[in-house]
Amino acid sequence: MNISIAAESLFHIGSFPVTNTLVVTLGISLIIIIFSFILKSRIRLVPRGFQNVVESVLEALLNLADSVTQDRKQSKKFFPIVATIFIFVILVNWVEVVPGLGTIGINKIEEGKQVLVPFIRSGSADLNFTLAIAIISVISAQVLGIAAIGIGKYAGKFFVSPFRSPYFVGTFVGLLELISEVAKLISFSFRLFGNIFAGEVLLMVMLFLVPYFIPLPFLFLELFVGFVQALVFAMLTLVFFKMAATEAH
C-alpha cells in the first residue's frame, strides 16, 4: 500500500504530467458535458425522466441561493458558478467509492521501488483540483462584488483611511479582510482535499485490513461526506458572493 499526498502521474506528455486525478476529472467533465448536450436536445415543457432529476436539483439549488440572497435576480447571477461547483465537486468526490480505488493501476519504478499507480483517484484528493476551484470561487467573488457595488466601494472594504472613525481600527479590520480573502483560498482547498483524501485513505486501509463487508458502512459514510463537502463548498462560495456584493456598513 502506497499513500502519497500528491497525485501520481500515469504518464507524461512532453513535460506535462498526466496524473490519475486529471484523467478522472476530465472524465467526469466529459460525462457532464455529454449529459448536458443530451438534456439540451430533448428539453420539454412537460418534463420526463432525466430532465425531472436535473430540474429538481437545479431548482433546489436555486431556492438555496434565494434563501441566501433574498433576491431572484442576484440568485440567477450567482447560480451558474455555485451550481457548477456543487455538481462537479459532488461527482468528483463520489469517484472515491468506485470499485478499483487504489487497487487497479500500473506498476512503475520510482526511486528504485516498485509503486502501484492506481487509475482511480478522486479529483478532490489532489490539491491542484481543490485549489483550482478555490481560486475560481475567490476571484469570482471579487468580480461579482465589483460588478455589484462598483470598484470604489468594493476597494473601500479593504482599504480604510486611518483618519476616519473608528480610525486605526477600521484600517486594521480592512487589512484583516484582505488577508481573509487569501485565507479563503487555503481553507477552501485544504478542507475539501483533507476530507476526501482522508476518506480515500480510510477506504484503502479498511479494504486492506478486512476486504469483506466491513468497508461497506465506510462507503456510505464517504458518500455522505462527499455530498456534505460539495454542499459546504457551494454554500460558502454563495455566501462569499453575497458578502462581496453587499456594501460595507
Place this chain on the structure above:
Amino acid sequence: MNELLTKLGIDWKLLIAQIVNFLVLLFVLWKFAYGPIIAMLEKRQKKIEKGLKDAQDAHKKLAESEERQKEILKYARTEAKEIVEKSREQAEKAKSEIALEAKLQSEKIITDAKAQIEQEKQKTIAEIKSEIGSLVVAATEKIVGEKMDEKKDKELIEKSLL
C-alpha cells in the same frame, strides 16, 4: 516554499489545466443546462399561473351566466303570468259586453214587435169599422129600398155609427 508546494503535489501546469477544465465545464453547463432549464422552469410557472387564472375566470363566468339564466327565467315566468291574467280579464269583459248587447237587442226586438202588433191592431180595427159601415149602409139600403142621396147617406152612416 517551492519544496512545500512540490510535497503537496501542487503543480502550476496541473492547476491551470484544472482551472481551464472547470471554466469549460461552467460555460457548457451555463449554455446547455442552466439557461434552458431555468427558462423552461419560468415558462412552466407562467403557464401554470395562467392556467389557474383561466380556470378561475371560467368558473366566475359560469356562475355569472347561471345567475343571468335564472333571472331571465324568473322574468319570463312573471311575464307569462301577466299575459294569462290580462287575457282572462279581457275575455271576461268581452263576455259581459256580448251578454249586454244580446239583452239590449232582444229587448229592442220585443218592443218593435209589440209596436207592430199595436199598429196592426189599430189598422184592423179601422178596417173593420169601415167594413161594418158599408155593410150597415148596404143593409139599410136593402131595408129602405131606395137609394138615398149622397147627403142623406152620409148622415145616416154617421148616425148609425154613433
